[in-house]
Amino acid sequence: AQSVAQPEDQVNVAEGNPLTVKCTYSVSGNPYLFWYVQYPNRGLQFLLKYITGDNLVKGSYGFEAEFNKSQTSFHLKKPSALVSDSALYFCAVRGYSSASKIIFGSGTRLSIRP
Amino acid sequence: NAGVTQTPKFQVLKTGQSMTLQCAQDMNHEYMSWYRQDPGMGLRLIHYSVGAGITDQGEVPNGYNVSRSTTEDFPLRLLSAAPSQTSVYFCASSLTGTGEGELFFGEGSRLTVL
Numbered sequence: 001a002q003s004v005a006q007p008e009d010q011v012n013v014a015e016g017n018p019l020t021v022k023c024t025y026s027v028s029g030n031p032y033l034f035w036y037v038q039y040p041n042r043g044l045q046f047l048l049k050y051i052t053g054d055n056l057v058k059g060s061y062g063f064e065a066e067f068n069k070s071q072t073s074f075h076l077k078k079p080s081a082l083v084s085d086s087a088l089y090f091c092a093v094r095g096y097s098s099a100s101k102i103i104f105g106s107g108t109r110l111s112i113r114p
Numbered sequence: 115n116a117g118v119t120q121t122p123k124f125q126v127l128k129t130g131q132s133m134t135l136q137c138a139q140d141m142n143h144e145y146m147s148w149y150r151q152d153p154g155m156g157l158r159l160i161h162y163s164v165g166a167g168i169t170d171q172g173e174v175p176n177g178y179n180v181s182r183s184t185t186e187d188f189p190l191r192l193l194s195a196a197p198s199q200t201s202v203y204f205c206a207s208s209l210t211g212t213g214e215g216e217l218f219f220g221e222g223s224r225l226t227v228l
Contacts, residue, residue, distance in 0.1 A: 009154075032214055043118075043204055043219030044157075051214040090156060092217075101172060102147070102217060106156035 002027045004093050006105035013081045013112055021076040021108045023091030033074040034092040034102070037067055044090060050074060061085070081112045116140050120205050122219035127195045128228045135190040135223050137205030144217070145211040146188040147172070148180065150201040151222075157204065163188055164211030195227045 003026045013019045017095045025031055032051055036044040048059025065076045074091060091105040121136045139146065147162035149172075158173030163182040177199060179191040188207075192199060203223045208215035 006156075035215060036217075036219075041222075043221045044206075044217070045219070046216040049214065049216055051122070101159060101162065103159065103173070104157040106154060 002093055002095055002101060002103045004091050004103055004105035004107045006089075006091055007113045008108050009106075010109045010111065013110070014054050014073075015083055015112050015114050016080055018083045019085070019110065019112075021044060021089050021091075023076065024072050025074060025091070025093040026072065027093050027095040029095055032094040033034055033067060034094075035059065035063070035074075035076050036090045036092065036104075038088040038090065038107075047076070047089075053109060083112045086110055086112045117216050118205055118207055118220040120223050123221065123223055125223065125225050127192075127225065129196060129227060131195050132193050133195065133225075134192075135203055135205075135225070137188045137190065137220060138186050139188075139205075139207045139218070140186065141207065141209070141218065142185060143207035143209050144185070145208045145215065147206050147217070148178070148188070148190045149204045149206065150174065151204060152201050157213065160190065160203075163215070187202075190226075195225075197227045199225065200227045201225060 005024045035047040038044045050057045050067045052082045058064045088107050090107050094102045118139045144165050148160040149157040158174045161180040163169045169180050205220045207215040208217050
């Protein structure tokens with residue numbers, strides 16, 4: 001069965017510092033991995049995805065994520081945080097042969113202090 | 115181009131009442147799905163569909179029914195509402211039912227069951 005773990009409920013970072021939001025996954029076969037962001041009282045917005053190829057994936061708003069197959073991780077990163085990055089972040093996985101289910105983690109609240 | 119449209123945005127029900135949450139997309143997406151979002155639980159998949167006439171269960175299908183008679187619409191029915199179904203519901207779609215397509219989300223429907 002597929003599963004996604006986001007071990008941190010909240011991450012606090014000072015503006016201008018690098019940030020990392022952690023995600024690990026479990027799936028049979030090769031995964032498709034996604035990051036989404038949710039602002040208050042809104043639906044989720046797509047940030048980036050890993051399908052195949054380069055392990056470092058670049059996405060919207062300066063975010064990137066690194067796929068690590070041996071550690072089954074897909075951590076979200078940004079070199080320099082902005083206050084406007086404060087939001088709820090979700091990691092999601094879809095297995096290559098999983099009959100189309102996309103499973104989400106529990107979410108990590110990112111708080112950037114000025 | 116409206117994307118994914120959910121109605122109603124807010125609804126209050128009494129225990130035992132029935133209702134339907136509507137979802138429509140105008141992007142000719144094959145794949146549609148319903149999630150519920152609860153604090154600390156992330157998004158949990160209720161039901162999904164890979165095309166008109168095809169539906170399948172997600173992680174938490176009990177108490178919910180769906181149908182997919184057209185490509186555009188994917189309504190979610192609560193036949194006998196329970197307080198445990200108090201949640202925020204999101205409809206999401208993607209171009210295809212397999213692999214790499216990212217999800218496009220509606221703005222959500224907040225349901226309270228008294």
